[in-house]
Amino acid sequence: MISKRIAKDIEEEIIPEFEKELSTLQGKTILITGGNGFLPSYLVDTFNTMNKVLKKPIKMLLVNKNPITDSSRLSHLRNNPNVKFLTQDVGEDFEITEKPSIIMHAASRANPSSFLADPIDTINANVNGMRTLLEYARKNPVEEFIFFSSGENYGNPLSAFIPTPETYPGNVDPLNRHSCYIESKRFCESYAMAYYRQYNVPVKLLRIMLAYGPGIRDDGKVVSDFFNAAITDRKITIRDRGEAKRSFSYASDAARAIFRVMFHGTAGEAYNIGDDTNNVTIKSLASLIAQTLGEDIEVLPNMNAPQKEIYGEDNRFLDITKIRKLGFEPKVSLEEGLKRLKEHYQETGKILTVT
Numbered sequence: 001m002i003s004k005r006i007a008k009d010i011e012e013e014i015i016p017e018f019e020k021e022l023s024t025l026q027g028k029t030i031l032i033t034g035g036n037g038f039l040p041s042y043l044v045d046t047f048n049t050m051n052k053v054l055k056k057p058i059k060m061l062l063v064n065k066n067p068i069t070d071s072s073r074l075s076h077l078r079n080n081p082n083v084k085f086l087t088q089d090v091g092e093d094f095e096i097t098e099k100p101s102i103i104m105h106a107a108s109r110a111n112p113s114s115f116l117a118d119p120i121d122t123i124n125a126n127v128n129g130m131r132t133l134l135e136y137a138r139k140n141p142v143e144e145f146i147f148f149s150s151g152e153n154y155g156n157p158l159s160a161f162i163p164t165p166e167t168y169p170g171n172v173d174p175l176n177r178h179s180c181y182i183e184s185k186r187f188c189e190s191y192a193m194a195y196y197r198q199y200n201v202p203v204k205l206l207r208i209m210l211a212y213g214p215g216i217r218d219d220g221k222v223v224s225d226f227f228n229a230a231i232t233d234r235k236i237t238i239r240d241r242g243e244a245k246r247s248f249s250y251a252s253d254a255a256r257a258i259f260r261v262m263f264h265g266t267a268g269e270a271y272n273i274g275d276d277t278n279n280v281t282i283k284s285l286a287s288l289i290a291q292t293l294g295e296d297i298e299v300l301p302n303m304n305a306p307q308k309e310i311y312g313e314d315n316r317f318l319d320i321t322k323i324r325k326l327g328f329e330p331k332v333s334l335e336e337g338l339k340r341l342k343e344h345y346q347e348t349g350k351i352l353t354v355t
Contacts, residue, residue, distance in 0.1 A: 001076055005344040007215045008251035010046050013088060013331060017256060021263040022046070028054035031100035033090045033129065034107030035062030038215050039148070039208070042255040043104070057082045061098060061108065063090050073215055091128030094260050099140060102262075105133050108150040111219030119180035125190070126184035129162065131235055134195045145201050146262060147192055150185045151209030152178075153275055156312030157220045163319035165185065166207070166270045171312045201268035206258060211275035213251030213337060215346035222282065223248065226289045227341065231351055236290060236300040240305035242283030244314040248339035249275040253330045257320075260328040271326075274318035280332040285334075293351075294339045 015022065028049065033038050042340045044060060051057040077083045088094050090107045098135050107129055109115040115122035130147070137145050155172035157164045167238055172182055192203040210224040229236045249257075257273045264319070265271055280288070290297035308314060332340070345351040 003214055003344050003347050005340055005347060006045065012045050015049060015257055016215045018259050020136055021055065022050045025058045026054040026165065028101040028231045029059040029061060029098050031104045031107065032104045033062045033063045036064045036068060036072055036074050037106055038217060039211055039251065039254055040106040042251055044074060051082055051188060059098065060088065061086060061096060061100060066091055070264055073226055087344060091125055093132060093133055096224050101142060102144040103133055103137055103142050104146045111221060113220030116177055122180045123184045126188055130188040130191050133321050134191065134201060137201045137250050138195060138199045144262060145203045147180050147203060147209060149189055149205050149207050151207045151272060151316060151318050152182050153186050153207055155182065156310050156314055160310050162313055163276055163317045165319040166272055166322055181213045197249055204261050204265050204267055205270035206261060207272050208254060209316055210246055210248045212253040213341055226286050230289055230293045230297045234296060235300055236286040238286060238301040239281060240302055241282055242286065242301040244282050245279055245317065246282065247275055247279045247317045248334055250332035257328050257349055260323055261325045264326045271323050272318040272320050274320055275330040276318065276320050277330050279317045292342050323336050
């Protein structure tokens with residue numbers, strides 16, 4: 001389904017900025033893996049909205065591991081003639097009669113609860129999926145190959161590299177439980193660049209950091225976890241002191257950044273996708289969510305939790321200078337974004353009692 005809030009984001013913030021560029025896609029076919037996911041679905045709905053005014057529609061091939069059902073994010077497009085859903089493990093070879101002009105590879109186990117539960121499948125899904133698509137693009141040349149990587153690739157940056165630029169090589173512990181996701185994403189970037197250099201596959205790498213907003217899944221990420229706790233329990237319990245710092249990017253801003261790279265970026269380059277107008281502690285995020293949902297919601301950090309011993313800084317704060325040069329600027333503040341997420345929850349019936 002598409003909520004009124006998502007439609008408004010697309011119609012008022014994304015399309016007015018990229019109407020001219022999106023028009024150049026008419027008549028083309030785009031292959032999107034993980035198309036039913038949180039951020040990819042924003043792009044799919046943007047293409048679908050543009051189709052209302054294009055003479056030749058944008059055709060979409062959406063590859064998802066699980067079938068689309070009534071409760072799926074893109075269930076409203078099941079009978080759309082310009083959208084074809086393929087239930088397929090992207091790590092396995094596949095055949096399609098349509099020849100895409102653009103590949104957007106977003107399929108991945110991106111939520112902590114999932115990739116910690118099955119780290120081996122997380123690695124295999126990322127690496128095998130990338131291999132399959134790069135091989136397809138080598139044999140069937142495309143205009144664009146856009147890979148949804150992660151801002152987590154930098155790990156815990158040294159203080160001198162906060163905000164963190166694309167040139168920072170990273171500070172990642174391969175023995176950490178989360179490294180199954182991070183290291184496989186890092187390898188996928190290396191894999192993509194090898195195909196770019198050796199076979200001229202026109203890859204663009206998106207290092208996306210902590211996107212949130214309408215359509216976000218209940219999958220162990222901090223924004224959805226805190227919202228659910230506030231709605232259900234009227235309190236937000238933090239497992240530690242809440243001192244780690246993070247920067248969050250609202251969905252429509254992240255989508256706008258992706259389109260900036262898609263239409264104006266350079267092949268063979270990585271781009272940070274994030275928002276440098278906020279960099280808050282986890283405790284502060286919890287307090288903002290509590291204020292958004294109701295004054296009686298408690299925020300309970302665990303002040304008895306031991307201090308973390310890490311090399312580097314527990315901070316995720318991307319330097320977005322590079323994408324600014326392409327014309328990108330964040331629009332939606334963290335406070336406004338949380339209000340929009342609340343609006344979406346109210347519309348979809350998830351919030352019934354919170355004022």
